[in-house]
Amino acid sequence: MIPVSAFLVLSTLLFFLGVFGFVTRRNLVAMLISVELVLNAADMNFAVFNRILFPGQMEGMFFTLFSIGISAAETAVALAIIINVYRNYHSDQVNSIENMKF
Amino acid sequence: MNIDYSQFLNMIPEVTLTALLVIVFIADFCTARKPGDEPRKWFNPLVCILMTAHLLFNMSTTETATAFSGMYYTNATVGVIKTILAFGTLIVLIQSREWMNRLDTTFKEGEFYMLVVSTLLGMNMMVSANHFLLFFLGLEMASVPMACLVGLDKYRHQSAEAAAKFILTATFSSGVMLFGISFIYGATGTLYFDDIVSKISATPMIIMGMVFFFSGLGFKISLVPFHFWTADTYQGAPTTVTGYLSVVSKGAAAFALAAILMKVFAPVVMYWQNLLFIVVVLSITVANLFAIRQSDLKRFMAFSSISQAGYIVLSIVGNNSMSVTALSFYVLIYVVANMAVFTVISSIEEHNNGVVDMESYNGLYTTNPKLAFLMTLALFSLGGIPPFAGMFSKFFVFMAAVKGMSVDTQIGAMAYGVVFIALINTVISLYYYLLIVKAMYIKHNDKPLPTFTSAVSTKLALAICTLGVVAFGLCSFVYGWINAAAA
Numbered sequence: 001m002i003p004v005s006a007f008l009v010l011s012t013l014l015f016f017l018g019v020f021g022f023v024t025r026r027n028l029v030a031m032l033i034s035v036e037l038v039l040n041a042a043d044m045n046f047a048v049f050n051r052i053l054f055p056g057q058m059e060g061m062f063f064t065l066f067s068i069g070i071s072a073a074e075t076a077v078a079l080a081i082i083i084n085v086y087r088n089y090h091s092d093q094v095n096s097i098e099n100m101k102f
Numbered sequence: 103m104n105i106d107y108s109q110f111l112n113m114i115p116e117v118t119l120t121a122l123l124v125i126v127f128i129a130d131f132c133t134a135r136k137p138g139d140e141p142r143k144w145f146n147p148l149v150c151i152l153m154t155a156h157l158l159f160n161m162s163t164t165e166t167a168t169a170f171s172g173m174y175y176t177n178a179t180v181g182v183i184k185t186i187l188a189f190g191t192l193i194v195l196i197q198s199r200e201w202m203n204r205l206d207t208t209f210k211e212g213e214f215y216m217l218v219v220s221t222l223l224g225m226n227m228m229v230s231a232n233h234f235l236l237f238f239l240g241l242e243m244a245s246v247p248m249a250c251l252v253g254l255d256k257y258r259h260q261s262a263e264a265a266a267k268f269i270l271t272a273t274f275s276s277g278v279m280l281f282g283i284s285f286i287y288g289a290t291g292t293l294y295f296d297d298i299v300s301k302i303s304a305t306p307m308i309i310m311g312m313v314f315f316f317s318g319l320g321f322k323i324s325l326v327p328f329h330f331w332t333a334d335t336y337q338g339a340p341t342t343v344t345g346y347l348s349v350v351s352k353g354a355a356a357f358a359l360a361a362i363l364m365k366v367f368a369p370v371v372m373y374w375q376n377l378l379f380i381v382v383v384l385s386i387t388v389a390n391l392f393a394i395r396q397s398d399l400k401r402f403m404a405f406s407s408i409s410q411a412g413y414i415v416l417s418i419v420g421n422n423s424m425s426v427t428a429l430s431f432y433v434l435i436y437v438v439a440n441m442a443v444f445t446v447i448s449s450i451e452e453h454n455n456g457v458v459d460m461e462s463y464n465g466l467y468t469t470n471p472k473l474a475f476l477m478t479l480a481l482f483s484l485g486g487i488p489p490f491a492g493m494f495s496k497f498f499v500f501m502a503a504v505k506g507m508s509v510d511t512q513i514g515a516m517a518y519g520v521v522f523i524a525l526i527n528t529v530i531s532l533y534y535y536l537l538i539v540k541a542m543y544i545k546h547n548d549k550p551l552p553t554f555t556s557a558v559s560t561k562l563a564l565a566i567c568t569l570g571v572v573a574f575g576l577c578s579f580v581y582g583w584i585n586a587a588a589a
Contacts, residue, residue: 018277022270022274031270032270032273035270035273035277038277039276039277041281042277042281042283042284043280045284045285045287046284049284049287050287053288053291054291057291059235059293060284060287063235063283063287063293070238070276073242073246074242074269074273074276077250078266078269078270081253081265081269082266084253084262084265085262085263087262088256088257088259088263089259089263097262097266
């Protein structure tokens with residue numbers, strides 16, 4: 001059986017890939033995809049912990065299901081907002097929507 | 103599977119809010135307007151009256167109750183914070199009338215009310231959650247409609263930009279928070295707050311989960327290392343929404359943070375206390391320094407609200423019986439003072455072609471003396487000048503932070519140090535609040551903003567806020583009411 005630590009390495013990698021992408025990508029849709037990676041890392045953690053450490057219950061699985069549903073809702077709103085940004089600025093690059101500065 | 107529907111009787115505030123939401127939806131659905139149509143004069147009063155009814159109906163519910171096998175939990179303290187949140191929302195709804203009755207916004211009036219009420223419903227869920235899943239659902243229900251609110255002015259570039267920044271940071275922060283919760287689940291095997299607290303100990307996994315969880319919520323409260331989105335979002339969002347975002351949303355998140363840190367993470371208190379010391383000092387100091395150099399009033403208020411968030415969280419570091427009382431009282435005073443400022447800002451914005459520079463406030467006193475005076479009172483309260491309510495709320499926060507602490511111990515010395523730094527920062531904040539007062543009263547302006555008369559709703563909102571600013575501190579029964587609930 002695959003040990004828990006292997007899954008944790010994978011989910012942590014996924015998490016930090018998402019964080020890295022969120023910080024470095026300059027395209028709104030790419031940033032959204034990176035955020036999804038972060039959420040998926042958390043979902044995977046829940047599923048793995050539930051399956052391997054606490055096989056007698058379903059709490060982690062339910063959390064994963066709810067979390068997937070919520071991230072879908074968030075993505076829908078985020079995409080609508082990004083489309084609105086595109087209509088206003090004719091671009092989805094972060095550099096071109098920096099109207100407000102310190 | 104059978105659900106015992108009588109459980110809903112234990113969650114009356116949520117049920118009345120849902121009913122309110124349905125009524126507003128049906129009313130909007132039946133009388134929908136197209137862009138350019140005449141505004142519906144009855145709509146805002148209807149929503150405000152329903153909200154007042156919701157507020158009064160739930161004000162006296164103080165008994166402890168649980169529902170859905172302990173996922174939902176409410177007691178007198180939670181009831182008080184829900185009342186404060188509903189009160190803040192009511193002020194937002196009243197003052198939104200002038201903005202919502204313009205010809206170019208009236209067709210989205212219903213959407214605005216529905217989004218506001220659904221965020222409030224999410225916040226109610228969040229503060230009375232007793233399970234991480236319900237907490238997470240409530241948090242998302244509060245932040246996803248909030249992104250739509252921020253982008254409500256969708257043809258204005260800044261609003262679109264603000265909404266994009268808000269939704270991306272909100273999603274990112276909930277991702278970080280979920281990652282933290284997953285570690286807590288992995289270490290304890292449960293998501294119920296009551297069960298977690300008995301299984302928690304200071305293992306690296308728990309500490310890591312706690313830090314991730316804290317950073318996720320820190321984004322929502324906009325504490326300093328996590329505050330990047332705040333200024334841009336506050337500046338770009340419609341002014342009424344900025345007010346809502348800065349008081350109600352922040353208050354709910356701060357209360358949820360306090361409840362979870364003090365209840366769930368009680369066994370690892372020394373770790374989160376150290377975390378809070380750093381974050382509070384950074385929030386208050388950095389935000390104050392940035393606020394001084396702002397020229398856009400909404401951006402200025404954004405930095406002011408970051409520093410106020412530092413004060414709100416400062417009340418938690420004491421981790422004693424007074425913390426939640428001080429926090430609720432601070433949030434209540436912050437609601438009235440900040441909403442007074444935002445009502446004035448949005449009222450001036452309406453009569454100044456949407457410009458919110460600090461320069462347009464130069465010489466405001468000569469043309470609009472009453473408005474300038476009310477703004478001054480609110481700013482004095484935010485700065486903490488006695489006898490206004492802000493002074494009392496700051497006093498209680500400082501007291502809660504050091505109550506029961508001894509300077510001899512390391513943690514006590516740090517608490518006193520943090521309170522001292524916060525005190526110095528109160529003086530700095532007074533300086534920049536007085537900059538606006540100086541602009542209104544002293545600075546000469548050849549062409550000050552012409553005299554105008556605000557709408558009745560704006561006057562009503564201002565009257566409620568000013569009454570709160572003046573009376574909530576001096577009338578001790580307000581504090582007594584909150585204190586009795588927390589006891």
